[in-house]
Amino acid sequence: MTGAWPLLRQLSLPEWRAHPWRHAVALLAVALGVALAFSVHLINGSALSEFSAAVRAANGEPDLSLRCAVREGCADTLLDAVAAADGVSLATPVVEVDTYAFAAPGPGAAGAAPARIALQVLGIDALQIAAVAPALLPRAADGQPRTAFLDPDRIFLNPAAQQRLGAKPGDALRLQRGLGTFTLQVAGSVAAGGGPLAVIDIAGAQQHFGLMGKLTRIDLRLSAGVSSAQLLQRLALPPELTAAAADDAAQKVSSLSRAYRVNLTVLALVALFVGGFLVFSVLALSVAQRTPVFALLGVLGLGAAERRRLVLLECLLVGVAGSLVGLVMGTGMAQLALRWLAGDLGGGYFPGVAPALAFSWPAAAAFGSLGIVAAMAGGWVPARQAAALAPAQALKGLGGTTGPAPSRWRPVLLLGAGALLALLPPLGGLPLAAYASVAALLLGGIACVPLAVNALLALLHPRRSALLLLAVERARHESATATVAVAGVVASLSLAVALTVMVSSFREGVSQWLDSVLPADLYARTAASSATADQAFLPPAFVEAAAAVPGVARVQGLRVRPISLSPDQPSVSLIARPLDQPAQQLPMVEPPRPLVAGEIGAYVSEAMVTLYGAEPGSQLRLPIGAASGVEVRVLGVWRDYARQFGAVAIDQADYRRLTGDTRINDLALWLQPEAAVDTVQAALRALAPDPALIEFAVPAQIRAMSLAIFDRSFAVTRYLQALAIGIGLFGIAASFSAQVLARRREFGLLAHLGFTRRQVIGVVAGEGAAWTAAGALVGLALGLLVSVVLVHVVNPQSFHWTMEMVLPWGRLAALCAAVLAAGSVTAAVSARAAASGDAVLAVKEDW
Template sequence: MMAAPSPLGRLLRAFSWPELRHHGLRHATAVLAVTLGVALAFSVQLINSSALSEFSSAVRSVNGQADLTLRAASGGFAEALYARVAAHPQVALASPVVEVRTRARRPGQNPAQAVSLQILGLDTLVAAPLAPSLMPRQAPQTEVPAKEAGADDGRFTLLQPDAVSLNAAARRTLGVQAGDVIEVQAGLRWQRLRVVGTVSAGGAALGVMDIAGAQQVFAQFGRLQRLDLKLVDGARPADVRTALDLPPGVSADASEDAGERVSNVSRAYRVNLTVLALVALFTGAFLVFSILSLSVAKRQQQFALLGVLGLGARERLQLVLAESALIGVVGSALGLALGTGLAAAALRLLAGDLGGGYFPGIAPTLQWSPGAAALYGGLGIVAALAGGWLPARAAQRLAPAQALKGLGELGGAGRSAWIGPGLLIAGTGMALLPPVGGVPLWAYLAVAAILMGGIACVPAAVGAMLGALPAPRHPAALLAVERARRMRHTATVAIAGVVASLSLSVALTVMVASFRESVTQWLDVVLPADLYARTATSSDHTDTLNLGPALLDGIRALPGVRRAEGVRVVDLRLDPAQPAIALIARPLADPARDLPLVGQAWPSRALQPGEVGAWVSEAMVDLYGARPGTRLLLPLRAGQPPVATRVLGVWRDYARQQGAVVLTESDYQRLTDDRALNDLALWLSPEARTDVLQTRIRALASQQGLDGALLEFAEPRQIREVTLRIFDRSFAVTYWLQAVAIGIGLFGTAASFSAQVLARRKEFGLLGHLGFTRRQILATVAGEGAALTGVGALLGLGLGVAVSVVLVHVVNPQSFHWTMDLMLPGWRLAALCASVVAAGTLTAWLAGRAAAGHDAVMAVKEDW
């Protein structure tokens, strides 16, 4: 038999739950804020984890099940190493691999329609135990035309030099099947290959060839890119590394290290994206705060009556916290469901890349994580409880006797004056701390401390700023300013959301504007020529898609060309735990003019005879300690000792997060004998026409037996426009988040003003009895709103600039290893602050309309 509900329980149901149902729209808005924050953060987590897991799985599939993988620091190594390693007693099996990245198309397609394709050349007789997913499966003989199958009966089709087997991603991307012909790019030539089979490896587009055919097609005679080793039972990889006595420039690492390297370099991007998504949850906590403040203000007399009937202060606290917890639970549950849907849609539409470029060609499937769901669901509940804490404390401190007479006030004094300045000082100190594991954890905490400290300083700032104003002569204006100043502790409730959302919006605006302006200035320095040429989209494929020196010599002789320079870019591995850096060889007549140098340079005259000078990007300083004046060892050629270089200066590079080193063209060619080129920079005569010159260069390439259509030309203006368009598209989400944050902040302001005017009905009634018209009362309320939101806008502007300093000078260098110049877009910030003040004034006026009518005048009788 169930016990009858207590009188107190009946009162709770009579007074609390009908109120919640009556104001369900406001509470639904708070639930929506929590839902949005949890959904964004959880979807980003699911997308990142799914993409990283899929990428790691694809890497393991491509790399096979080797115990060790031998790779050269740059390019490949001589295949003579294969025989020595395979004969080692601790090596059970050694599989040689030719690994190149190229572009492929169907015959006759435009070069712009070619897609990226990774080609692996394997010795299938030894690779099967190590990489079963890479073993080609020959298509049925009926799918291979007899005239193309050769004289054999099909058993050796897979071993023919022009045969390739494609995985599902490659077949889907190219739109081909077994029996079709594709063309792959090698330099400025197309090479035809026959699709004769399939491979089961997942991941990006992949093709597998016989190793001899791959060496022939891509001119890799006598070269290998890697050796996959299976060790004998009981052999320890560390001992085998030492016993192999590998030549300089060749390293041995585990196959799964490739996935870890991508995880390391993408960690900062993923964490920053998650923190950005949590901004909605952070501002949502302030909306919960405003909604529950309004709810508590509207129910002051109900809480007072419950207090008289036996509901203690602790129970009132628990009741409001239970409401906030309910908001958090419902919002988190809906957010997890919405986040799952957003992640599934993003993985299907964006392929898990999210604009960062860390997982190219990966089409991951959604991998739902119960642990992540529990974490972000818990964060939603914590955010709701944090937002409901101050309203719950206000309900706890309520004096029942005064509240029954309508004399209660929302908020109150008594907060420690040192909390705000203390948080600001702590935030400044945390911003000076180094990153934790490559993630600017302390910087994020510094931003949170600065924001919370600034919000805690709102009462003091309101008192100081409004106290400094001259006393207005108009009675309504004087009443508005004096009341806003004397009741400044209620300002924390009214404008906390505005301060938080505006400061975040200002910080994001300043950070994006600073980044964009820095990128623009950087482009002006790194694009000095009149015309640039390269193999089509070859910037990420430096091994096989390059130009020969003969073409450059011919271009220099063309009419209209004043000067022509070539640039060679190769990948160089300095640390097995880090991604490869970019080694750039180019003419450097004046490094101070040709490179966007930062900081103090090392004088080149200090170089010792025969010593090589190098200029490094900012990432090299953070990742490898390559400061000006230090020595940097570069393993330029496998089998030869690393070249000792002296760092002469540091330059700004927004294109390569992993780091880059620049050598003069003469030093690089002398040390490597590599004369291939990736990009051409052309300075033209004033009378030269770029379209005519492009036609001549393509004709020159055709005369040399090359395909001139594979050359891609661009003027600096075009490169700049494309770069900035990509930049703006990448940061479009920040503008949306700014709008969401401002909207949440203004809604919170409206709710807070509504709460205050409801508690002031008797005050408005008294003003009416004293002769104030309804219009004057509304003007007073609007003046209070203008005063408070004006102070909030100034405080939000100051906090936003402070946060932007942390983002620009701490978060970005620690996350991505590049610096930028701080730029304050004055007119945009002024417009942002003015719009917030105008909207705050309007919301205060609208909130006062309901409390300034006949009911307010009649409310004075409640004290009679």
């Protein structure tokens, strides 16, 4: 490369100064791809790091944690048995509760209803907590008793809770339980980071949250020389307790959010992929413009290797500059996203986390390298063209290279490899083989372009028009060049088609699912998430009173609670509801099996089949009821687009018989025909001690809000589609510009033979129409193939749910028609300048 530097200064820099916008566009394309991918990585990495730090602060650093298998907690008498075990140096109990607290109204908000803020409350033994979790040690504020941490009516807030709730020491803080509230006094602070968190004496947590005689976990410090494995061998754990590492929660979120993060990164890298085609187009045009110079230098002794190194050095400079700009842009985009989106990016994996930017030099090096690789890959074909230049022919303006005949086996092998890769299972929980399948399909589709051009032109036999005959024969003769000209169109159109089909299929699936799960006229709830469902609930008395409200025909309650089925997986949602007709009450994938007398039936979501192997007919142990749990028979599988980690639905009567839990989290109400929704809502609010604790929604509102969230989540795909199509069209414009520049003497000869300027432009436009039509057909077919992989392979392997494929033919036809029209017009515009010169002078250049 060093030997090419003087040539770069002599040959390339003047051309760059003459046409700076071309290389600036290529550089910007690389920068944009790097910026999108790097910003996504920084956002997710920062959020995950902050979330992990918050979990470590809340959990502390015990040698081992023993967690209760059931969410209601287990008897605190287990603490004495564990503390007395050989090898245990310290055992400290903890009660974990998720509820809501009410923020103080801000300045100028007098009379406004206080906002409800989700709050995690930890009941601890403050005399022992410093040994395992110093960040949870309560610090009494000035003016508070030194023993305030032992008062069951005093609470200590971390910085996030203080900020969100606007609470300071001495203030009264209202917390929710059921449809009622109680008040605690803020007595100080704790140093734990993360989302809003509060610490209270364990006796106060048991008293205020209905957990008398219960605890949810026991944190252990082990004696010197004793490992966790050794202790577990000595200690026969009762079925109520399961062993867990301190950072299990962070690891669960990391592993389950990994598919989401990887898919976002791959989607962002689409911009880098199409950016490589833009680099190719710009370099191909640049090489074509300098063909006479390359040819003259070739005659004078400049070898093919030097010409190839020169073009590759240009690509390297574009890649390095674009990557550096992209890394700066990506860092800024990540900083803005973390400030405005709090690191969540719509995935819901890091609720309540407001992370600071965590810059990563290794990641910057990796994504910068990807930008350089994309630029070098984009310039490889122009570099080979410069190397394969035939100097004598190029000096005569007859084209400098003769492309090889299109291979018939290469596209078959690539497409076959793509099909085989799509059949492989996920690797490490990620659809890596499916991503490779998409890449193989794209490359195979691009390799099909010359064959598609030949097949299309074989159908055309213009015998009456010499002009059309010349255009068709010229296009047929240069079919190998068509790959260079419309490769960007094929790649960008196929990606646009695939994303359009995927998003349309997903949106239609969500829409049909919402129709199935929202049969009632009105819905009421007090808990906005399953995490707070145990403390923010609708009591049985409220449900009974709601059924008697005038205008209400019938009500149906639904209990949702998280349960843990595996220590290395996030919690699963257990849904208890009336299921006398499951085929009509749940969106079943296939008809359910009949219930066998004496067994308890359960219906699982698709994620349960993937994550836990809960096939219909199998048995599943649920940690409810007895200490050892209860066995249920899986009778069917249903679609659930709301809970990625799995859901289990059982009949409400079975659930209440097993657990005695009569709480309700969501209430569905069917109204009488003449009833007014507003009147019924007002009557229901009057039944609650605090009307602000109840939220109401009608199906149309839930549906509109859900689809609006969906559209916002997939808005990035629209930008990527527009970017891909724009780059593809720019690529075909640059490719045809390169073609006509290399053929300017040919056009001069045609003009000398009597062809008018309009006829010459028509010949090139005809070639462009033929090539673009072939590219559009290949791009459409290829996009449909890729969409099959996205819908039926990538999506189930990443998120564990399925959907029916929907083909929006109107939008797909509009995409293809726009590409065809734009390709023909750009070809004609490109030929306009080349055909505008004097014919005699153009032919004279040949001598």
